[in-house]
Amino acid sequence: MKLFQFLALVASIFAFTLASPVADEAETLQYEYIVVGSGAGGGPLACRLAMAGHTTLLIESGNDQAGNINISVPAYQGVVTNDPKIRWDMFVNHYQNQSRAMLDPKFTWEVSPFVYHVGPNPPPGATPLGILYPRAGTLGGCVTHNALIWITPHASDWNNIATITGDSTWEATNMDQYLDKVYEWLPVKPVSPAILLNDLKLVQHIAGAAEVMGEGPPLIGTAAALAVTLTVDPNSRINPNRDSTEGLFQVPLTMKLGTRTSVRDFIDNTVASGYPLTVRQNCHVTKINFDTSTPPIATGVSFLDGNSLFRASPLSGGTGTPGSATVTKEVIISAGTYNTPQLLKLSGIGPAAELESFGIPVINNLPGIGTNMQDRYEIPVNVVHGSDFSILNGCTFDGKPHDTCLTTWENNPHVFDARGTYESDGIAAAMIQRSNYAANTDADLFIFGGPVDFTGYFPDWNDAIVSDHKHFTWGTLKAHTRNTAGTVQLRSANALDPAVINFNYFDTGTTAGGADQLDLDAMVQGLNQSRAAYKAYNDYAILGGDSFVETEPGPSVQSTADIENYIKERAWGHHASCSCPIGADDNPNAVLDSQFRVRGVQNLRVVDASVFPAIPGVFIQSPIMMVSEKAADVILNG
Ligand SMILES: Cc1cc2nc3c(=O)[nH]c(=O)nc-3n(C[C@H](O)[C@H](O)[C@H](O)COP(=O)(O)OP(=O)(O)OC[C@H]3O[C@@H](n4cnc5c(N)ncnc54)[C@H](O)[C@@H]3O)c2cc1C
Ligand SMILES: *[C@@H]1O[C@H](CO)[C@@H](O)[C@H](O)[C@H]1NC(C)=O
Numbered sequence: 101m102k103l104f105q106f107l108a109l110v111a112s113i114f115a116f117t118l119a120s121p122v123a124d125e126a127e128t129l130q131y132e133y134i135v136v137g138s139g140a141g142g143g144p145l146a147c148r149l150a151m152a153g154h155t156t157l158l159i160e161s162g163n164d165q166a167g168n169i170n171i172s173v174p175a176y177q178g179v180v181t182n183d184p185k186i187r188w189d190m191f192v193n194h195y196q197n198q199s200r201a202m203l204d205p206k207f208t209w210e211v212s213p214f215v216y217h218v219g220p221n222p223p224p225g226a227t228p229l230g231i232l233y234p235r236a237g238t239l240g241g242c243v244t245h246n247a248l249i250w251i252t253p254h255a256s257d258w259n260n261i262a263t264i265t266g267d268s269t270w271e272a273t274n275m276d277q278y279l280d281k282v283y284e285w286l287p288v289k290p291v292s293p294a295i296l297l298n299d300l301k302l303v304q305h306i307a308g309a310a311e312v313m314g315e316g317p318p319l320i321g322t323a324a325a326l327a328v329t330l331t332v333d334p335n336s337r338i339n340p341n342r343d344s345t346e347g348l349f350q351v352p353l354t355m356k357l358g359t360r361t362s363v364r365d366f367i368d369n370t371v372a373s374g375y376p377l378t379v380r381q382n383c384h385v386t387k388i389n390f391d392t393s394t395p396p397i398a399t400g401v402s403f404l405d406g407n408s409l410f411r412a413s414p415l416s417g418g419t420g421t422p423g424s425a426t427v428t429k430e431v432i433i434s435a436g437t438y439n440t441p442q443l444l445k446l447s448g449i450g451p452a453a454e455l456e457s458f459g460i461p462v463i464n465n466l467p468g469i470g471t472n473m474q475d476r477y478e479i480p481v482n483v484v485h486g487s488d489f490s491i492l493n494g495c496t497f498d499g500k501p502h503d504t505c506l507t508t509w510e511n512n513p514h515v516f517d518a519r520g521t522y523e524s525d526g527i528a529a530a531m532i533q534r535s536n537y538a539a540n541t542d543a544d545l546f547i548f549g550g551p552v553d554f555t556g557y558f559p560d561w562n563d564a565i566v567s568d569h570k571h572f573t574w575g576t577l578k579a580h581t582r583n584t585a586g587t588v589q590l591r592s593a594n595a596l597d598p599a600v601i602n603f604n605y606f607d608t609g610t611t612a613g614g615a616d617q618l619d620l621d622a623m624v625q626g627l628n629q630s631r632a633a634y635k636a637y638n639d640y641a642i643l644g645g646d647s648f649v650e651t652e653p654g655p656s657v658q659s660t661a662d663i664e665n666y667i668k669e670r671a672w673g674h675h676a677s678c679s680c681p682i683g684a685d686d687n688p689n690a691v692l693d694s695q696f697r698v699r700g701v702q703n704l705r706v707v708d709a710s711v712f713p714a715i716p717g718v719f720i721q722s723p724i725m726m727v728s729e730k731a732a733d734v735i736l737n738g
């Protein structure tokens with residue numbers, strides 16, 4: 101063992117002793133770095149700091165769910181979002197006009213704490229909540245409950261930050277090294293085509309999609325040809341035109357040997373290797389502390405120890421035990437798009453008027469915190485068949501003994517695809533397309549398909565998507581949306597209360613230059629493309645799939661105006677970001693400089709989904725992890 105590793109081990113044992121769950125007043129916790137939040141942004145960064153030999157405290161509100169089957173089975177990506185030990189039920193407003201918001205059948209009411217009514221006609225006395233936005237309070241953050249999909253960002257995402265800030269280290273050519281860093285610890289693999297190709301009705305849908313993406317017929321009618329199509333990597337680093345390449349693609353997932361693997365495993369392995377990383381779980385940070393010299397210097401954090409304290413958790417109710425920790429170097433906030441701006445505001449950094457209205461002393465008036473929030477829009481076209489998709493035979497998604505897909509997954513090794521359907525996340529393939537309304541040459545539509553009935557998020561959505569095995573979904577996800585009108589505002593001065601989240605969708609958000617209509621047009625095109633794929637399904641009747649009926653939006657929704665209304669009422673998102681943006685020195689709404697430093701204070705950075713000036717790529721976990729690796733490099737190497 102190298103000397104520094106030995107010292108690191110001693111330090112970590114020492115630190116672990118200090119970090120006993122109950123903090124008494126005599127206890128002084130001091131580290132070089134404190135990272136708040138163990139998700140895609142904070143987890144890898146904390147590991148890298150510790151691996152470089154720095155004592156690092158990683159504070160996580162939730163806890164480690166090691167051994168919980170919900171986090172390891174890829175096909176349980178819906179189930180896991182409903183696990184009370186993990187989930188944070190955040191409710192958001194797509195529209196502030198509540199009558200308009202309630203046109204969405206997913207609009208949810210609180211009947212009693214954590215008992216919900218979804219849709220119109222709530223029982224008397226129910227309180228309107230808005231639209232469920234699943235979040236994970238657990239080790240590894242939302243990556244521990246997400247859909248595992250791994251799509252790397254576009255070069256334009258990085259070059260845009262370089263242009264805005266004048267910091268050339270953000271150029272795509274330089275950012276590539278951070279993807280290499282992520283791949284040092286993150287395995288990525290698509291679902292084996294062999295699993296998908298066992299179900300000929302599924303194959304028939306994929307064949308239809310291949311046709312409308314210009315990849316069929318006649319060859320594609322055979323399963324063998326489809327297998328070739330599905331081995332095409334949408335993240336190719338060899339194809340120079342990758343960002344604008346259209347087609348039908350496999351979907352890469354963050355998994356190893358058919359098991360979800362990601363940030364929490366990196367954290368576990370880093371601790372097990374003896375690096376000086378202390379994970380303090382069941383600990384909710386309530387405030388960043390400052391030495392109020394000029395400029396103010398972050399000195400540490402105050403927190404509450406206790407299980408599931410945040411009131412978005414169905415297990416909440418406890419008040420916790422107060423404690424604090426200090427740093428000799430820096431505090432890094434990685435609490436996610438909603439909780440990072442909330443925590444900054446609670447600590448006196450944010451729009452002065454808002455802070456004062458809650459009686460919070462202003463440390464630094466930064467008006468951009470909790471503004472500029474962005475998300476993608478998503479919309480499905482769903483159909484129902486007369487008979488089941490055979491790939492789902494025996495899959496009950498409930499972990500009970502009759503869940504034979506689970507026993508197959510549990511009892512077989514990862515060879516010859518023997519673990520079966522549950523080593524997939526339910527998504528069979530994706531059409532990647534550039535709409536006629538894209539802002540640049542990048543493909544901006546990701547249309548994923550699978551044998552589920554997915555209409556977005558609402559309480560128990562995970563049961564609804566698989567309540568029968570007869571549905572199929574093609575869901576459009578719009579990349580590079582133009583709406584920057586989302587906000588995160590304090591509900592109260594209590595850190596355990598979730599923030600107030602407004603997305604201000606479509607015409608209630610960014611409208612300059614017809615931005616809202618351009619995004620809507622692209623969504624309509626994606627919806628049309630989904631319908632075209634269903635139509636092309638019928639060209640492959642030879643595969644024997646039975647007919648279907650469209651359930652969403654349904655046959656009556658045909659005119660462009662009707663399709664647009666459908667999208668505006670029901671679209672959703674799940675890549676919320678950009679609420680503490682990096683920006684230029686002369687931009688008063690910039691929250692961070694190009695090195696993640698919070699403007700106007702010292703020794704404080706933000707590293708998570710909130711740092712982006714514009715929503716990156718098609719899926720967001722990969723750019724966040726790349727940013728996490730970049731932040732480690734910036735902090736360690738200047
Ligand atoms: C249902 C769903 C499916 C998704 N699927 C995909 C997908 O397939 N592919 C993809 O790329 N993206 C996906 N995403 C999005 C992606 O997983 C998240 O955007 C990403 O994980 C966010 O990373 P983050 O580090 O910013 O925040 P988080 O992952 O939310 O991490 C923040 C962490 O901070 C902790 N925390 C917060 N406040 C405090 C506090 N005050 N004190 C202590 N700890 C605190 C939280 O418990 C959490 O662990 C999905 C999202 C959802 C909701
Ligand atoms: C998995 O999550 C479900 C909720 O979706 C929950 O009922 C179940 O208890 C969880 N399983 C485990 C092993 O914790």
Ligand SMILES: *[C@@H]1O[C@H](CO)[C@@H](O)[C@H](O)[C@H]1NC(C)=O
Nearest residue numbers: 196197198199200201202203
């Ligand atoms: C709110 O939304 C409803 C339903 O769309 C609409 O009829 C009403 O005019 C809106 N109110 C305002 C003030 O915009």
Ligand SMILES: *[C@@H]1O[C@H](CO)[C@@H](O)[C@H](O)[C@H]1NC(C)=O
Nearest residue numbers: 621622624625628658659660
């Ligand atoms: C979508 O389809 C409708 C109906 O077929 C058509 O009128 C409209 O032009 C299409 N819109 C886009 C953006 O592709």
